[in-house]
Amino acid sequence: MISSYLKAKLLAKVLRREEFNVPAVYVSLHTGDPGEDGINEIDGIPRMAAAFSHVFQGETTNVTNLEWSDMPSTGITHIGLWDTVKGGHFLWGGPLAVLKQARKGDMFRIPAGELRIR
Numbered sequence: 246m247i248s249s250y251l252k253a254k255l256l257a258k259v260l261r262r263e264e265f266n267v268p269a270v271y272v273s274l275h276t277g278d279p280g281e282d283g284i285n286e287i288d289g290i291p292r293m294a295a296a297f298s299h300v301f302q303g304e305t306t307n308v309t310n311l312e313w314s315d316m317p318s319t320g321i322t323h324i325g326l327w328d329t330v331k332g333g334h335f336l337w338g339g340p341l342a343v344l345k346q347a348r349k350g351d352m353f354r355i356p357a358g359e360l361r362i363r
Contacts, residue, residue: 248281251336267328267336270295272311272360274353275323275338283325283335289317292330297362307360316347324360337362 257263271292277285290313297305325338339362347353 246279246281246339247337248283248335250281250334269328270297270336271327271330271333272307272355273325273327274313274321275325276319277322278340279323279325279335279338281335283327283338285323286325287317287319287321292327294330295326295360304361304363306358306362307355308357310357311355311360313353316349316351316353318349319347321345321347321353324355326362 254263254265258265272295273279273283273292274287274290275283275285276287279285293311293313295311296308298308299305321341322344323338323340326336328334328336345353
């Protein structure tokens with residue numbers, strides 16, 4: 246789901262030609278639907294910088310592996326996209342295809358090409 250913040254910025258960019266640049270995109274992990282505000286982000290797990298492929302037929306994917314080490318014991322249901330590594334603006338969120346259960350100390354990995362944004 247695209248956030249209210251990003252919707253407003255995109256409309257202003259397209260319809261009013263206002264500047265809008267996102268210098269980097271960071272991926273967060275969530276224990277529930279992040280909604281439009283990025284809620285349910287897993288505490289203590291850093292956001293990972295991500296690069297994405299060119300948009301083709303309305304879809305883009307991550308171009309490198311995204312890896313989180315030393316996970317807490319938790320269920321991961323959603324991911325989020327942010328414009329900064331801490332704080333910042335929530336841009337977009339969506340569910341994983343399958344709930345992932347992490348055990349304490351596990352590594353969670355999203356291989357290159359597997360994070361599909363449509």
